[in-house]
Amino acid sequence: MSQTTFTGPVLPILRDQIDTDIIVRIERLATLARGQFGPWAFESLRYDSAGQPNAAFPMHWSCCSGAQVLIAGTNFGCGSSRENAVWAIQESGIQLVIAPSFGDIFFANCKANRLLAVELDTADYEQIRGILANRLSADGQSPVEAALYLGQDRLVLSQDGQELIGVGVQVEDGMRQAILNPVDPIDQTLADRDQIQAFAKALHNQHPWLQPPKQQAFGL
Numbered sequence: 001m002s003q004t005t006f007t008g009p010v011l012p013i014l015r016d017q018i019d020t021d022i023i024v025r026i027e028r029l030a031t032l033a034r035g036q037f038g039p040w041a042f043e044s045l046r047y048d049s050a051g052q053p054n055a056a057f058p059m060h061w062s063c064c065s066g067a068q069v070l071i072a073g074t075n076f077g078c079g080s081s082r083e084n085a086v087w088a089i090q091e092s093g094i095q096l097v098i099a100p101s102f103g104d105i106f107f108a109n110c111k112a113n114r115l116l117a118v119e120l121d122t123a124d125y126e127q128i129r130g131i132l133a134n135r136l137s138a139d140g141q142s143p144v145e146a147a148l149y150l151g152q153d154r155l156v157l158s159q160d161g162q163e164l165i166g167v168g169v170q171v172e173d174g175m176r177q178a179i180l181n182p183v184d185p186i187d188q189t190l191a192d193r194d195q196i197q198a199f200a201k202a203l204h205n206q207h208p209w210l211q212p213p214k215q216q217a218f219g220l
Helices: 083-091 104-112 122-135 173-180 185-191 193-206
Strands: 005-013 069-072 096-099 116-119 144-149 154-159 162-168
Touching: 005 122, 069 144, 083 104, 096 144, 104 116, 104 173, 116 173, 122 144, 122 154, 122 162, 185 193
Parallel strands: 005 069, 069 096, 096 116
Antiparallel strands: 005 144, 144 154, 154 162
């Protein structure tokens, strides 16, 4: 993948309201360190109650082996704040997540960790959902390949060299900046120091009552 073109096999998890507890269970947070979450991504869907692989889940399908693009349903990543959920997705090999909408905190965590997350219209998602449901299964079909052209905000799906569909996507400006021109938050704060100080001074002059009272020394 280049910085402006993201390509790879698709992993379809075509369910709405996948929350962060489904992405990574809370029990794993205390026992795993960063770099160890990948095998436990989507654990409750990926394995059965006995811990055996759930053959119906797409992560076990040969056509989704090595998937780098996750296509998911509405409000993906909803629920509690859990940065580990983003780590789990990245550590399972996914570099791009596409959905009609995302949980706000999850989206912010994607941005902070440079996991590209983009939205598409519900009508386009429904078309893609139908295509993936017909084209991918546990029966060993060829992978569906996704190509996201960040400069054009366009997503193309293909299989065996045949284009299946092309649609527009919405890339939030901050997300685009995080992917194309990554800057550490501390470095960004230092770079903006003069503007921050100027704002603080202007705020003090305009609203002096917002400042804490000055402490006075009391003599004997």
